[in-house]
């Protein structure tokens with residue numbers, strides 16, 4: 001994306017951290033426009049008067065090899081306030097005459113930092129205390145203070161955890177203020193952008209909507225677009241956004257994979273075709289999906305097969321509609337991160353989200369992914385801005401590969417039917433007990449294990465049903481929801497007593513990390 005000429009902004013220079021988009025998100029939350037640019041591409045002469053401050057992100061690089069990067073060092077001398085985060089802190093220190101070396105103790109996770117002096121950057125950050133909890137993730141650290149810098153705070157392992165040169169308005173923090181685990185991290189960012197860069201609030205969800213609509217219009221021009229509509233929050237928001245941007249040039253395709261929640265297909269058609277009057281094509285591909293997945297148990301293979309089949313179906317329909325150039329999808333930023341498709345910054349791929357890594361390499365349709373830099377809760381806000389109703393916006397996320405990744409191992413029609421019923425009872429019970437909206441995502445899964453039970457004096461040997469319910473802000477991290485015993489008892493009884501094929505229910509109490517939200 002090119003630098004936006006008209007609006008004051010904070011420029012985030014990305015060195016490949018998986019948290020760079022979180023920095024942008026925090027700044028959006030504070031009502032300010034920001035733009036991310038790669039350290040490889042940005043040149044000092046491209047930084048215009050609209051840029052009021054610069055943030056240097058973290059990243060997997062190390063500063064000893066500084067001459068290998070094509071980072072334009074003149075940026076450091078252009079007089080703008082700079083906040084360096086983690087690697088950004090190290091590079092800022094190095095370029096100002098400090099020293100960086102490998103730490104004796106690498107720091108990952110929570111650490112205490114201790115205040116050494118007052119600074120504009122840490123106003124309200126320590127909350128009248130001398131100590132604060134921050135989230136670290138680094139192997140190297142600053143070992144000698146750069147020229148004309150002062151020490152603001154230290155941790156046990158990183159002496160120079162916060163440093164400043166308040167004359168030049170240069171600030172460096174070894175930890176990540178953008179992640180929620182850092183207490184008051186947002187206050188530190190707020191201080192930097194408002195007190196130090198002195199930028200004014202200039203960004204709202206309405207501006208976000210207008211920007212995205214304009215970008216879509218610009219990208220697709222006069223061409224036709226098909227939109228992969230699943231009825232979930234993300235694709236619903238994309239469909240409505242495109243509807244506003246290009247109207248009749250949009251064709252939504254809803255594919256019934258047979259791997260959807262109970263009666264999902266009926267509800268989606270009812271909502272989008274009948275209520276929202278969106279141009280919707282319903283495709284029943286149940287048999288095609290089940291056939292292709294026969295005897296497949298490897299999670300990545302399942303994801304790839306499903307991703308490929310989706311694209312095949314979209315291309316088939318694109319041919320029928322004629323002159324379709326684009327396929328729109330509701331890819332979000334966490335999908336990109338976990339599929340390792342962001343600027344090569346990730347060290348390991350977690351899973352191929354079907355609308356990202358699960359796509360075939362060769363595709364005739366070009367992708368339109370207007371939400372790809374947003375997080376789930378931001379997408380929900382955007383949906384409200386686009387006048388989608390609360391019922392659609394507040395639905396729990398549902399993954400593209402559907403129930404396929406909630407049936408570990410081999411998938412059969414029998415297993416799908418058992419699971420649909422269990423999931424229906426669970427979700428219904430959450431709604432009936434006023435718990436649905438307290439939980440970020442909940443589902444039932446069917447584990448490929450049979451265990452022995454006893455019902456009415458008879459031995460049973462049936463499947464294990466796993467229930468998962470989590471709280472989260474953006475799906476990147478999650479914790480399990482603590483139900484009352486009476487609720488889990490009730491739902492366990494309901495599932496075991498009503499569904500033939502399940503004789504045991506377990507509740508998943510792992511957080512993310514170390515687990516993921518879905519099972520595969």
Ligand code: XMP
Nearest residue numbers: 353354355397398399400401475516517518
């Ligand atoms: P994980 O399992 O990666 O899930 O912790 C994070 C969030 O992403 C959803 N998810 C997907 N969504 N296509 C999607 O559209 C996918 O392939 C996919 N895989 C996981 C998951 O339901 C959770 O909300």
